[in-house]
Structures are given as structure tokens and as C-alpha cells.
Amino acid sequence: MSRFSSRRRIETGIRQADTILDGGLLPSSATLLRGSPGTGKTIFGLHFLAAGVRSEDQGLYINLGEPTAYLRDTAESFGLDIGPVDFLTLSPTGEEFRADQTYDLFQSGETENPSLVENIRDEVETLAPDRVVIDPITELRYITMDEHQFRTQVLALLDFLKGQGATVLLTSQAADSVPDDDLQFLVDTVISLDHNQRRRTLDVSKFRGSSAQRGPHTVTITDDGMRVWPRLVPDDHEREFSLEKLSSGVPELDSLLRGGLTTGTVTFLSGPTGVGKTTTSLQFMKEAAGRGQRSVLYSFEESRSTMLERAEAVNIPVKEMIERGTLHIEEISPDALTIDEFTHYLRQEVEDRGSEIIMIDGVSGYERALRGTGGDATQHLIKIGRYLRNMGVTGVVTNEVHQITGEFRATEQQMSHLADNIVVLRHVEYRGELRKVIGVLKMRTSDYENWLRELQITEHGLTVGEPMSDLRGILTGTPTWTDDE
Missing domain, CATH: 3.40.50.300 (P-loop containing nucleotide triphosphate hydrolases)
Incomplete structure (x- = not known):
């Protein structure tokens, strides 16, 4: 004061x-x-x-x-x-x-x-x-x-x-x-x-x-x-909180993250379109909802109705979560808000409604929606991250890379330094079959598993397989088995 x-x-x-x-x-x-x-x-x-x-x-x-x-x-x-x-x-x-x-x-x-x-x-x-x-x-x-x-x-x-x-x-x-x-x-x-x-x-x-x-x-x-x-001035906002692990409810995914995401950190889920970034993020929110925690998802690239339909199709009960008040989804279209308006509403969710997970779904959409409304959108994303860390809130950001296979990139906007954690999701082709893999590239607050695992999203939900130790070249998009001969 x-x-x-x-x-x-x-x-x-x-x-x-x-x-x-x-x-x-x-x-x-x-x-x-x-x-x-x-x-x-x-x-x-x-x-x-x-x-x-x-x-x-x-x-x-x-x-x-x-x-x-x-x-x-x-x-x-x-x-x-x-x-x-x-x-x-x-x-x-x-x-x-x-x-x-x-x-x-x-x-x-x-x-x-x-x-x-x-x-x-x-x-x-x-x-x-x-x-x-x-x-x-x-x-x-x-x-x-x-x-x-x-x-x-x-x-x-x-x-x-x-x-x-x-x-x-x-x-x-x-x-x-x-x-x-x-x-x-x-x-x-x-x-x-x-x-x-x-x-x-x-x-x-x-x-x-x-x-x-x-x-x-x-x-x-x-x-x-x-x-x-x-x-938003991040240094003007701070409160005490204890470091905890936020579980996904999927044991194999938690194993990759050595127990889950650490509260008060910002995690980037990076990968091409359709690989499961939003669904994986919602899995953490589903688990948090079971503990009575509130999450907020700001969607910059997908309509709210489409997201609800897709989530329900993979056994994530977002409609029930919304009705119970453990999830709020806000669709933000281009030119609808300035950056200061957006951060004001975000602060209300954290400080007035006690939201513990904040998700920004689509970095590219975020930049398009807020470009020219109050400074560099990327710099404001840095401020948002600092604010969430100071308040002990878990931040989740989905970042799309446009190459489906080929040369690996964690992000295309050169934003990897903004994240405490980077989870990469990739499409890979093996013997004519398109598969998905998930792995951890970076975690600042704890150790993590170095293996890549296969990711599957079905009508029954999200499953993560065993470590794919017998594959090489996964991040190139065209892996080979070590025992091909």
C-alpha cells in the first residue's frame, strides 16, 4: 500500500x-x-x-x-x-x-x-x-x-x-x-x-x-x-503459496512430468494442429475440477461450442465442469478486447474468483486478437506469466508450430524462454501409420523423464503409452526402429 x-x-x-x-x-x-x-x-x-x-x-x-x-x-x-x-x-x-x-x-x-x-x-x-x-x-x-x-x-x-x-x-x-x-x-x-x-x-x-x-x-x-x-504491473501483485504438483490423472503423463505440473509455473504445450494440445491441457483441468479447483480457458482460435463438442467426445465432461463452476471458457475474437481489458478480466478470475489454472489457448490467435491494442503482445505475455507466478497460479499456454513433420521446433515465435516448462507433442509417421508422441523438453522446477511416449486420444479419453525406447529420430517426424535389420 x-x-x-x-x-x-x-x-x-x-x-x-x-x-x-x-x-x-x-x-x-x-x-x-x-x-x-x-x-x-x-x-x-x-x-x-x-x-x-x-x-x-x-x-x-x-x-x-x-x-x-x-x-x-x-x-x-x-x-x-x-x-x-x-x-x-x-x-x-x-x-x-x-x-x-x-x-x-x-x-x-x-x-x-x-x-x-x-x-x-x-x-x-x-x-x-x-x-x-x-x-x-x-x-x-x-x-x-x-x-x-x-x-x-x-x-x-x-x-x-x-x-x-x-x-x-x-x-x-x-x-x-x-x-x-x-x-x-x-x-x-x-x-x-x-x-x-x-x-x-x-x-x-x-x-x-x-x-x-x-x-x-x-x-x-x-x-x-x-x-x-x-x-498490468506484475510486481504490484504477489501472495504467498506452497509449491505443489498438479496431476493430470494419467499416471504415464504424470511420470513424464515427475508427478505433474508445479503450481505457480507457466507451461507451454507446443505442437502442430490436431496433435492434442488443448485436449491434454483440459485433462489437467479435469483432474483439478475433481479437487474443487477452478480453471479458466481463454480461447483465441477455436469457438466455445466446438471446444465443448470435442471435449465431450473424448470423455472430458466440460459441460458438467462449467455447470459446477470449476471451469470457465471465454472465447475472445479479434479486436474484441485491448490487452489492458484482457489482463483486467484475467486478474478478476485470479483475485476475485480464486481461479487456480489459467489457460491461453493459441499464442498465434492471442497475438492476432491483441496486436496493436497496447504494445507488443509478446511482451504482455511475459507480464502475464510473471503475474501468474507471483500469485501462485498455474499457467498453461498452447503454441502451434506449423510443420507437421520434419525439422523440430519447440516454438515458432521464439517464445521458449517465456516458459518454465515445455511439453512437446508431435505427429510421427511409421510404416504408413500416423501416430502422436508426447515428451518434456524443459522443466525449471524439477527433474523430468527424458523419454518420449506415444499419445492416444480416443472416445474413452487420453492415454499415454510406455517409453518408446526402441525408436530413433522421432522429432524428425520419420522415426526408425533400432531393430529394423
Whole structure:
């Protein structure tokens, strides 16, 4: 827990944003919310004020951009209650700027027209708001005489608002042509919103007096409003656990693994299509279910219905396991989730539902589904592995190699270093018959059997034969008997 966590916080009203901010914004502070048009700054501000309504805080929206009616309609479309919030409209099209009024920020000795600052001061002194949004503060830059006057008066305005006990949120139309570095120096907190073709992000670059989770973090905007999906930082998650062996329930397979898979390790099952990687993985889950343990399978390459049908055909009762809550299968299609969304749901399974086995079925499908949604998918797989190890969860990953026979490869994505254990499955042809073999290439936490064994998958289930000690060249795909002569 952070040393700042005990300090009182002001909720942003955005799901998971307060998690990133170590509980929320600090009271009587000023936050700069920066980003290009369309990144969600106004929606963020509406969430912030709606959260104040729920906590019975007085809210004030100082509007220098969109009309008040538009803002209220926007809030309503997202289901945000801002009814009690007061609006001070100071945009050129607002009531404050009729033809007989000037659009000056400050009252000078040469004019008697009211200034923006006086309007704001009068409204704040009348309402005594707890939360203030100024959207966008950068509009004031265009109506000041120079940059020095702009900075001086913004600082004075912030000091006044904070002195009145208000927590202030300023929005900035950040762009290369209009830098806002000066504003970043004036505030206590800087939150940046960004948006590319596939992903919105939020990053906290400054948080005076508090800690914040490192970003960038994924942001989504739906009919329910804005939500933040915190980036997975494995080192922030750890718990004590005891090392145990996870049996497959097949004695010969357990013999290969010297008792089974060790909890808190990540195992790659590598082989070509149709060799039995998913079925072998489900065998471990079937055995775990018998002990009341929960497993989760994330399928990136096969439909849930097909998997259920195939598993039932080989005597793995996945439907019964699902009904009992010892197995959950989640089919994930391309572009359905960002990496941060996926790791959030994975963490929920581990931390909230107590899942003890996490399976990622299909590395290639995983990469295709999550490519471009928040960094390199392979690097995130490394983070997922570290997280599972820290939490004592057994990870299982199926990895397809495209050569059915021929030159042996453990993986084609050069991922073998990510795994604690590598179990290889191969098709082999002998005397015109296609067979399957299984063996262990690597185990970090224990010894393992060096032999290859024949693997059979029938309607009665998975069986593993005796060591194939009389065959040579199995990994080439075309083995020979030692007694052929």
C-alpha cells in the first residue's frame, strides 16, 4: 500500500481511474486534463461532477466551449446525473457575451466592462462549490494580452478556487501548435488522454503529494460513459503459496512430468494442429475440477461450442465442469478486447474468483486478437506469466508450430524462454501409420523423464503409452526402429 493512501481522496467518478490515482484526486487541488479534441476530456469532467452529486458536493461547470444544453444532453446520454450542478457559461456565444460586452479576461483602467475573472469570482463566492470544472482553460489564452499575463492570471484564479476549498479540474486542448507546458507547471496533477485508431489511453505524468500507477492505461467510452483499464504491473501483485504438483490423472503423463505440473509455473504445450494440445491441457483441468479447483480457458482460435463438442467426445465432461463452476471458457475474437481489458478480466478470475489454472489457448490467435491494442503482445505475455507466478497460479499456454513433420521446433515465435516448462507433442509417421508422441523438453522446477511416449486420444479419453525406447529420430517426424535389420 502506498504511503499516501491514507490521505482523503476526491473520487473522479470513472471506474478504475481512482485505482490508478491511489484512491482519487487530492482535496483542494488543481488537475490539468489534457488531450486533443475527441479524447474524452469533457466526458471526464461530467463524470467528475456527477460523482460530486452522489456525494452531495456542490458542483460548478465553467463553460468556455460547448453550450450548456449540449453538455446536459451529453451527460444524460451517458446516464450521468448532473441536475444539481450549476453552469457558468462564458463562451463567446453564451449569455455573458452579448453584443454590448467585451471578451476581455481582465478589467483594465480604461474600461468599465466586467471581466471573466470577476464573473467567476462572484459565482464561486455565491455557490461555494466543492468541485469546479473549467472547460477548456486554454480558451483564455486567446483573450489575454501575452503569455505572462495568461500564466499569472491562471495561477491567481487557481489560488483563489483552491483557497475557497474547491477541487479544480481544468481541460486543455493540447496540440503541437498550442503547447500547454506552462499550465502543467501551475497545477498539482497532470492527466493526459490520447486516442489512436485502435486505442484510447490515460496517463498520469504528475501527481504532487501522491503516487500513481504507471501508464499508459486503456480507456474505453461506451453508452455507460468512460472507463479506465489499468495496465498490468506484475510486481504490484504477489501472495504467498506452497509449491505443489498438479496431476493430470494419467499416471504415464504424470511420470513424464515427475508427478505433474508445479503450481505457480507457466507451461507451454507446443505442437502442430490436431496433435492434442488443448485436449491434454483440459485433462489437467479435469483432474483439478475433481479437487474443487477452478480453471479458466481463454480461447483465441477455436469457438466455445466446438471446444465443448470435442471435449465431450473424448470423455472430458466440460459441460458438467462449467455447470459446477470449476471451469470457465471465454472465447475472445479479434479486436474484441485491448490487452489492458484482457489482463483486467484475467486478474478478476485470479483475485476475485480464486481461479487456480489459467489457460491461453493459441499464442498465434492471442497475438492476432491483441496486436496493436497496447504494445507488443509478446511482451504482455511475459507480464502475464510473471503475474501468474507471483500469485501462485498455474499457467498453461498452447503454441502451434506449423510443420507437421520434419525439422523440430519447440516454438515458432521464439517464445521458449517465456516458459518454465515445455511439453512437446508431435505427429510421427511409421510404416504408413500416423501416430502422436508426447515428451518434456524443459522443466525449471524439477527433474523430468527424458523419454518420449506415444499419445492416444480416443472416445474413452487420453492415454499415454510406455517409453518408446526402441525408436530413433522421432522429432524428425520419420522415426526408425533400432531393430529394423
